Amino acid sequence: MKNKATISFEVFPPKNKEGDISSIYRTIDELAKLNPDFISVTYGAGGSTKGKTVEIASKIKNDYHIESVAHLTCISSTKEEVLAMCQQLKDNNIENILSLRGDYPRDDSFDKEKLEFHYAKDLNTLITNEFPHDFCLSGACYPEVHTDAACFEDDLKALKEKVEAGAEYLITQIFFDNNYYYRLVKEARKRGITVPILAGIMPITNSKSLLHTAKMCGCSIPYQLSTMIESYYNYPSAMKEIGINYATHQIIDLITNGVDGIHIYTMNRPEIAQAIFRNIPTVLKELNHE
Numbered sequence: 001m002k003n004k005a006t007i008s009f010e011v012f013p014p015k016n017k018e019g020d021i022s023s024i025y026r027t028i029d030e031l032a033k034l035n036p037d038f039i040s041v042t043y044g045a046g047g048s049t050k051g052k053t054v055e056i057a058s059k060i061k062n063d064y065h066i067e068s069v070a071h072l073t074c075i076s077s078t079k080e081e082v083l084a085m086c087q088q089l090k091d092n093n094i095e096n097i098l099s100l101r102g103d104y105p106r107d108d109s110f111d112k113e114k115l116e117f118h119y120a121k122d123l124n125t126l127i128t129n130e131f132p133h134d135f136c137l138s139g140a141c142y143p144e145v146h147t148d149a150a151c152f153e154d155d156l157k158a159l160k161e162k163v164e165a166g167a168e169y170l171i172t173q174i175f176f177d178n179n180y181y182y183r184l185v186k187e188a189r190k191r192g193i194t195v196p197i198l199a200g201i202m203p204i205t206n207s208k209s210l211l212h213t214a215k216m217c218g219c220s221i222p223y224q225l226s227t228m229i230e231s232y233y234n235y236p237s238a239m240k241e242i243g244i245n246y247a248t249h250q251i252i253d254l255i256t257n258g259v260d261g262i263h264i265y266t267m268n269r270p271e272i273a274q275a276i277f278r279n280i281p282t283v284l285k286e287l288n289h290e
């Protein structure tokens with residue numbers, strides 16, 4: 001087995017109107033006990049939770065003393081806004097940015113012609129020019145191909161450009177069939193993309209969220225998993241067990257095959273990540289070394 005794989009988590013700022021930010025810190029209290037390499041914090045494309053990303057990432061870094069990664073999207077921002085956000089991150093001692101394009105806004109007033117950024121690589125270029133020594137940038141990648149890309153080859157070409165513009169590692173979109181991850185890594189390496197590619201794993205704990213997430217992310221549901229869902233969709237406890245165990249099996253297989261890192265989309269439910277860790281403590285803590 002090769003070098004130790006990193007283990008990391010994604011959380012999102014709470015969406016409730018009263019802004020009950022304390023709920024996220026209860027989540028992070030629990031995740032911290034699992035000793036992750038880093039925790040990433042999403043950035044709401046719609047705007048409402050944007051400000052909270054810096055606050056939460058800052059607390060993870062400065063109070064919990066865990067490395068934090070702030071997600072940052074550019075599609076509906078001006079250069080000035082993005083630079084102001086980077087300055088805030090720098091002022092809060094945050095050194096890692098997951099640099100993203102974001103999805104196109106759905107409102108009719110949105111005018112593509114007026115965009116100041118077209119792709120994540122444009123954001124990478126701006127940040128590396130304006131803050132040359134301040135941030136480690138990462139980027140997103142898509143085992144089942146990004147929904148806007150005409151084909152896998154075009155998506156890989158764009159990925160290479162994004163890495164050349166400054167992404168030092170990549171995190172994948174969720175997938176439920178590890179073969180898509182292996183294909184992406186193999187084809188990326190052939191094209192000279194050598195940076196670590198962390199596998200994004202989402203433990204699915206109810207059938208409704210699985211179907212919604214799969215549609216939104218453009219990922220397929222393998223026959224084996226869809227059969228389990230059909231049989232147990234009316235039994236929430238069984239669905240939860242299936243989701244945790246399915247993700248556990250994906251992770252064992254990935255670690256056995258030398259994955260660079262496992263990034264768990266926690267959906268702010270630390271008990272799910274804890275259950276995975278309880279399933280395979282030795283795989284995660286001991287066997288997973290050089």
Ligand code: FAD
Nearest residue numbers: 042043045071100101102119120140146148149155158173
């Ligand atoms: P890009 O890398 O810019 O790619 C977008 C599309 O453009 C792809 O189809 C690509 O093939 C194509 N493309 C790129 N460059 C070129 C080029 N030069 N010519 C032609 N085509 C090109 N969204 C949020 O709003 N907030 C988040 O916090 C968030 N976190 C995420 C975390 C991860 C790990 C992942 C995988 C996704 C996340 N997203 C988030 C979703 C993401 O914003 C969307 O998937 C978005 O549609 C694409 O972002 P990107 O940075 O991958 O875009």
